[in-house]
Structures are given as C-alpha cells and as structure tokens.
Amino acid sequence: MLSQATRDIVKSTVPVLEQHGTEITTVFYAHMFEQHPELLNIFNKTNQKLGRQQNALAQTVLAAAKHIDHLEAIVPNVNQIAHKHRALEIKPEHYPIVGENLIYAIKKVLGEAATPEIINAWTEAYGVIADVFIQMEAEMYKEAEWEGFKPFKVVRVKDESEHIKSFTVQPADGKSLKPVVAGQYITVKVHPEGDDNDMLRHYSICSTDTSKGIEFAVKRDVAGEEKGVVSNYLHDNIKEGDEILLSAPAGEFVVADTDKPLAFISGGVGMTPVMAMLHEQAAKGKDIKFIHSAYDRNQVPFKDEIAGFHNQDNVQFYFNYSESAGRLTKEKLSEILNGNEEIYMCGSVSFMEGLLATLDSMGIKREQIHFEPFGPKMSITV
DSSP states (O other): OOHHHHHHHHTTTHHHHHHHHHHHHHHHHHHHHHGGGGGGGSSSSHHHHTTHHHHHHHHHHHHHOOOOOOOOGGGHHOOOOHHHHHHHOOOHHHHHHHHHHHHHHHHHGGGGGGGGGHHHHHHHHHHHHHHHHHHHHHHHHHSSSSOOOOOEEEEEEEEEESSSSEEEETTOOOOOOOOOOOOOEEEEEEETTOSSSSSEEEEEBBBSOOOOOEEEEEEEESSSSSSOHHHHHHHOOOTOOOEEEEEEEEOOOOOOOOOOHHHHHEGGGHHHHHHHHHHHHHHHOOEEEEEEEEEGGGOOOOOOOOOOOOTOOEEEEEEEHHHHOOSSOOOHHHHHHSSSSSEEEEEOOHHHHHHHHHHHTOOOOGGGEEEEEEGGGGGOOO
16 A cells, blocks of 8 residues: 555656657666667567657556556456466566666656656556556466466468458367457567567457467558568468467457457558457347458458358448548548447557547547557557
C-alpha cells in the first residue's frame, strides 16, 4: 500500500510526464539495451525504431501516475500488456531491470528537477505496479497450454491473398491441442540468418478449431523503410515440413457475452482475428455486420471462407476498396451501423486511430468499441 504522501508526489509529476514522457522512455530503452543486450531477444526492434514502444510505455506510465489513487482503473491496460508479456516470456526477474533503468531515465531527463522525494516516490510506486503485473502474469503462466516456446511442424502454407499467407502448424510432439478462443494470437520465435538476435512476433489465429492444428496468418510487410523482417522471413523461408517455435495462445481481444448485435471492422490482415470471431459468433446465431477495408479486391484474404457465409441471413458483409473508394468515412459507416452494435475492430495503428476518431464523431460510445491494433495498444493516441 502506497502512503498518501507517495501518491501525492507521483500525481504531482503528471505535468512533467505529459511533457517529457516519451523522452524519458526513449532514454530508458536505450540505456536498458546497453546494459542488458540480451533483452534485444525479446523486444520488437521495429517498434523501437518507429517510436511505438517508447510512446506506448510513456502512455502507460502516465496512466499509472494519473490513477495512482485507484490503480484498478488501469487494470484493462495492465491485462492487455500482461498477455503480451506472458506470450513473450517476460518473467519476474525482468522487472527489477526495468525499474532500475526507468529510474535512471527519469533522473537523466529531469536532471535537478528529479528530487530525492520524486525518485523515492517513483521507486516505491514502480514496485507496487510491478507486483500487479507479476501477480497477473503468474496466473496467465499457470493457465497457458504449454510452457515456453514449443516446436511445431508446419503442415500447410496457403496463399490467402496477394500479400497474406496462412500457416497451419501441429505440435512436433504429436500432442492434441485445446480449442483456441477467437481473437487470440500466438507468438512466433525465429532467428533470421545474419541477425544477432532472436525475433518474436505476435500473429492472430484464424480459427478456434485446432483439430488440424493452429492456423495463423501473416501479411508480408513491404511498406516503408522498416520492412517486416519476421513476416518476410516467414513468407520466404518457412515451408511445409519445417519446424517453428511458438508460445501458447494469448490475448484479451475476445467477444464478450451480449444481447446486442455485433459489428466486426477490419483492415488488411486485421481480418484474421475477426474471421475467427465470425465463425464463433455466427454459429451462435448472432446478428453480425462484417466490414472490411482493403486496397483492392486482390488484397482481401479468406475469400473461400467468406463465400461460405453468403447464404446465412444473420451475417452481412460490406467491403470497402480504398484504391477506388477511399477510406472508410463517417458517411459510409453511418449507412451500415445504427449505433447499437458492440464493435470489434482490428488493423494497423493508423487504421485504428482513424476509425476511433470517426466512430467518436458518430456519437458511438467508447465502451461499445473493442479493438486490437497491430502494434502497442497504448500507442493509440485518439
């Protein structure tokens, strides 16, 4: 339990964190990797280079400071991050390293403004917050279907669209698998030739049915300077018969029980988890509006599966092709949504930010909106 004096000091740093938060987290990551280069085997280098991870951590620290009197308010964010940590095999022994380097970064950036009182308060607060993560993750490790990264044999590779492949994998030890919860992801560990570190990436699972193995989809990332190292590696190198390492399914982007109709909105490969949700919820007879945005028809994955729903009265599909029709707009979505739906969205960070702003302008409440970006969730700035 934090003292009132400690909580007051932490809250007093909110304006400083709002101004210097990303600078602090940038120094934090640089110093931590310098002191502990082995952690480069865990963290996503692309997110580091693009500043996503720094921004996400800054937002997390700021949220903790704002809600230090009632940390239960940030439990949804903690839960989402804890799932990622479990999937990446973050362990209790990593937390002191993070704490030491976070305090170093606060001192480095704030200089004389980082008084002993502020440093002591944040050291104490970090210990409490770290314990929340450790306890939550301990339960997740207990519930995981297997420990660590387990070898799986690739039994099928399928081209789902021009840039998306699905991979179906089975345990190399021949053991059976439990059904997957729609919306979850697996984490792949690879070590591309010529790279100094392991690389870990999360990929959404396409189907809850594991009778033939776990199926996940990967989009070849060819955009910008920071091309997807792991996605390209999987597309170019992994063939049927190969083995890859996976950690157990994780994730809290799942459909909650509700009497409301559902709307699934996806962009690009963001269709992957919502396709699993579609199978799950359509089988329950739920009324579903499925909205997908792609560059053109050639970029739409899972065409065979989509065709299988065309005769189901409870499922309606809407496709938006940005090449010819532009992005999803308030006008387009207002023709489809009536505002009463529970909305589940998945896509890139920029896609999510645009949609959240649009749905806000439509008067749809945030509590009706559930989303999973392909990137750190706390980096969403809308």
